[in-house]
Amino acid sequence: MQRQTTVMRAVLNSRLFWLIVAAVAIGLMPIIFTDSYWRTNLIVCAINVMLAIGLDFILGYAGQLNLGQSAFYGIGAYVSTLLIMKLGVPFWIAFGCGVLLSGIAGMLLSLFAVRLRGHYLAIASLGFAVITYQILVNWISLTQGPLGIYAIPPPPALQLPGLPIIDFKNLANLFYLTAGFAFLAYLLLDQLVRSPIGETLTAIREDEVSAASLGINCQAWKVFAFAVGSSVAGAAGCFYASFVGTLVPDAFFITESFTILAMVIVGGMGTLIGPVWGAILLTVLPELLRGVGDLRLIIYGVAVTLVVLFMPGGMVQAARFIAAYFRSLLPGRGAGA
Amino acid sequence: MTIKPTIRHFTGAAIAAMIVAGSVNAVFAADKTIKIGALLPMSGPGSYFGAQDKQGIELALEQLNKSGVNGFKFEVQYEDSACSPLPATQAAKRLLEQYKPDVAIGEECSDATLAIMPIMEQAKVPFVNAGSSSIKITEPGNPWTFRIMPNEVMQGVDIATNAYKKLNARTAVLLYENTNAGIGNAKVFSETFTKLGGKILADIGFGRDVNDFTSIATRIAGVGKVDVIPTYTLEGQGLKITQALAQAGVTKGGGGQSIQLGTIWLPFGFEQKAGKAALGYVRIVQFDPTDKREIVRGFIQAFKAKYNQDPTHLHAHAYDQIILIADVVRRGAKDAQSIRDGLAATKGFSGVTGSVEFDKTNQNIKMDTIHYMETLPDLSWKAHGWN
Numbered sequence: 001m002q003r004q005t006t007v008m009r010a011v012l013n014s015r016l017f018w019l020i021v022a023a024v025a026i027g028l029m030p031i032i033f034t035d036s037y038w039r040t041n042l043i044v045c046a047i048n049v050m051l052a053i054g055l056d057f058i059l060g061y062a063g064q065l066n067l068g069q070s071a072f073y074g075i076g077a078y079v080s081t082l083l084i085m086k087l088g089v090p091f092w093i094a095f096g097c098g099v100l101l102s103g104i105a106g107m108l109l110s111l112f113a114v115r116l117r118g119h120y121l122a123i124a125s126l127g128f129a130v131i132t133y134q135i136l137v138n139w140i141s142l143t144q145g146p147l148g149i150y151a152i153p154p155p156p157a158l159q160l161p162g163l164p165i166i167d168f169k170n171l172a173n174l175f176y177l178t179a180g181f182a183f184l185a186y187l188l189l190d191q192l193v194r195s196p197i198g199e200t201l202t203a204i205r206e207d208e209v210s211a212a213s214l215g216i217n218c219q220a221w222k223v224f225a226f227a228v229g230s231s232v233a234g235a236a237g238c239f240y241a242s243f244v245g246t247l248v249p250d251a252f253f254i255t256e257s258f259t260i261l262a263m264v265i266v267g268g269m270g271t272l273i274g275p276v277w278g279a280i281l282l283t284v285l286p287e288l289l290r291g292v293g294d295l296r297l298i299i300y301g302v303a304v305t306l307v308v309l310f311m312p313g314g315m316v317q318a319a320r321f322i323a324a325y326f327r328s329l330l331p332g333r334g335a336g337a
Numbered sequence: 338m339t340i341k342p343t344i345r346h347f348t349g350a351a352i353a354a355m356i357v358a359g360s361v362n363a364v365f366a367a368d369k370t371i372k373i374g375a376l377l378p379m380s381g382p383g384s385y386f387g388a389q390d391k392q393g394i395e396l397a398l399e400q401l402n403k404s405g406v407n408g409f410k411f412e413v414q415y416e417d418s419a420c421s422p423l424p425a426t427q428a429a430k431r432l433l434e435q436y437k438p439d440v441a442i443g444e445e446c447s448d449a450t451l452a453i454m455p456i457m458e459q460a461k462v463p464f465v466n467a468g469s470s471s472i473k474i475t476e477p478g479n480p481w482t483f484r485i486m487p488n489e490v491m492q493g494v495d496i497a498t499n500a501y502k503k504l505n506a507r508t509a510v511l512l513y514e515n516t517n518a519g520i521g522n523a524k525v526f527s528e529t530f531t532k533l534g535g536k537i538l539a540d541i542g543f544g545r546d547v548n549d550f551t552s553i554a555t556r557i558a559g560v561g562k563v564d565v566i567p568t569y570t571l572e573g574q575g576l577k578i579t580q581a582l583a584q585a586g587v588t589k590g591g592g593g594q595s596i597q598l599g600t601i602w603l604p605f606g607f608e609q610k611a612g613k614a615a616l617g618y619v620r621i622v623q624f625d626p627t628d629k630r631e632i633v634r635g636f637i638q639a640f641k642a643k644y645n646q647d648p649t650h651l652h653a654h655a656y657d658q659i660i661l662i663a664d665v666v667r668r669g670a671k672d673a674q675s676i677r678d679g680l681a682a683t684k685g686f687s688g689v690t691g692s693v694e695f696d697k698t699n700q701n702i703k704m705d706t707i708h709y710m711e712t713l714p715d716l717s718w719k720a721h722g723w724n
Contacts, residue, residue: 035430035434035435036430036433036434037427037430037431037433037434037435038434040426040427040430041427044423044427134544137515137544138515138544140515140520145515145520146515146516146517146519146520147517147520147521148448148451148517150451150473151455240423244422244423244426244452245452245455246422246448246451246452248422248448248517250421250448251421251422251423287427287431290416290417290428290431296380296417297380
């Protein structure tokens with residue numbers, strides 16, 4: 001009995017186990033949710049997960065209060081769309097360019113921002129988001145500004161050897177694609193935060209002066225964090241454009257940065273899984289509340305406020321409380337205590 | 338003694354008959370209901386559109402469902418499409434999946450409407466729009482989307498033509514917000530007015546974040562004699578512009594000679610908020626409350642009785658969307674396909690905002706859906722009746 005409990009604990013504590021569970025869950029989602037409405041929401045969830053984990057890497061791990069995530073999101077969306085629609089560049093090349101340019105934009109912002117901390121960095125990054133939004137609105141000859149870009153095609157169908165054609169007009173396939181990328185981004189960031197790089201970033205977050213005294217090049221690592229986090233947001237932007245099919249600057253207004261920040265905080269900043277949960281919750285909750293009509297956004301606002309008030313560590317903190325409670329119920333607990 | 342059983346029997350029979358009739362009615366009603374999905378902005382900055390649209394829709398439903406049309410009742414499910422493409426996409430999909438409407442109406446914002454259209458087309462559900470002006474909605478045309486409101490080109494051409502021919506304007510300064518609709522409308526005015534022989538003295542676009550229009554008004558005061566100032570903006574900035582132009586002595590409201598021309602976007606009550614600065618302001622509205630047609634008088638009376646307030650163009654055009662659908666049902670439509678076909682075949686429909694007849698792109702070609710109103714010194718309206 002005790003051996004079984006030990007094995008169970010080992011399994012539950014295994015990262016691989018939970019990654020497999022996540023992969024299986026992604027695989028099952030479009031099978032469980034067969035209607036286009038919920039499949040649409042699943043895709044939005046996947047996009048928001050990318051945005052949230054990208055921000056969490058910058059904010060939660062490197063400790064950089066970045067309010068410019070909407071700008072990187074928009075850059076990814078516009079760069080890929082303009083390349084596809086104006087120059088006829090294939091989707092995947094445009095996607096790569098969108099991710100790359102978002103990353104470069106993140107690096108550029110960080111080059112100016114590395115000397116700033118806390119509120120000052122927040123204002124600088126917010127300024128960057130405002131400037132980017134204004135460029136998207138006012139550079140009409142390039143971006144079409146508020147006139148918008150319409151009829152953006154979904155990613156082209158994929159032909160893999162031995163498999164039927166995967167058409168991304170099908171929402172289930174598009175979900176697998178976006179969620180697959182979100183999952184890959186998670187794995188990449190997870191590897192980074194578990195490596196010495198993660199420890200370095202955490203050291204900078206906790207005490208930059210002490211980190212520098214240990215020989216850590218804080219500025220370079222901050223630039224690195226911005227580059228990675230903004231690239232992931234850029235990828236989300238590429239998928240957003242090809243999914244919605246319509247691109248207007250208002251989708252990347254600064255309020256979007258605060259929505260992404262809320263996902264990170266509600267989920268649990270400084271953990272990668274927390275922002276994933278936060279992104280899913282804050283995407284799904286308003287949709288679930290559609291049934292209550294005009295009260296929807298009030299309930300949503302109250303729910304988010306309550307989470308922040310009573311669970312400052314977010315959903316991760318709540319999950320830890322619950323897990324600790326159940327662990328205390330396991331038979332081996334008394335003997336070991 | 339003999340009466341009691343008779344009454345009891347009669348009462349029992351009557352109750353049974355009512356239950357049967359009720360059941361039949363329930364089945365009848367369940368089978369013969371036209372389900373209308375309403376995609377309206379009910380949250381965010383555009384929520385005032387949705388709130389007013391809903392009142393107009395509810396009034397129409399109340400009137401239609403008293404007796405039904407061709408045996409059909411009408412039912413509406415509302416979804417918040419939030420004036421933005423992504424929420425509009427989510428709302429449209431939820432509506433289609435969970436409510437399965439026979440026909441949908443909405444949105445007000447062009448960006449959201451353009452995002453909804455392909456979804457409705459794919460689902461083969463007709464979509465009636467009355468509040469979006471972007472030309473892209475009906476050019477090149479979508480077989481499932483119908484627009485009652487004149488598009489930005491029709492509005493722009495009409496305003497420019499009437500400015501030139503009816504107001505004898507020869508010079509103009511364009512003022513517009515840098516949005517899809519603002520830029521589009523201003524461009525059409527400019528092209529038409531210039532073609533007619535008029536001259537554009539200044540072309541001034543501004544962002545939605547501009548709060549002070551003093552410098553713009555001063556600039557206009559210095560460009561020479563300006564006959565008309567077509568202004569394409571929402572109410573907040575529109576008020577500031579009107580007051581700044583009057584303070585600079587440019588418009589009639591400030592003792593000048595220029596006539597400000599306004600769009601269909603401004604809500605009712607704009608003149609009261611702008612005060613004397615609005616004197617001489619000529620603007621188009623989608624609904625003329627001074628219209629003597631019986632349908633308009635009846636609508637105003639019913640609206641006041643139900644809500645104890647005066648109706649606006651938003652109430653009117655939402656009301657018209659439902660009444661138009663009812664008209665199509667009266668002509669024999671009973672499902673999505675037949676409603677679509679019925680809408681396409683609409684001729685001579687007369688609603689509260691004007692008449693409706695769709696061209697091949699499903700754009701209403703009747704210009705009497707826009708009405709020219711001039712603000713008088715007591716801030717009331719004088720209808721010009723140019724269309």
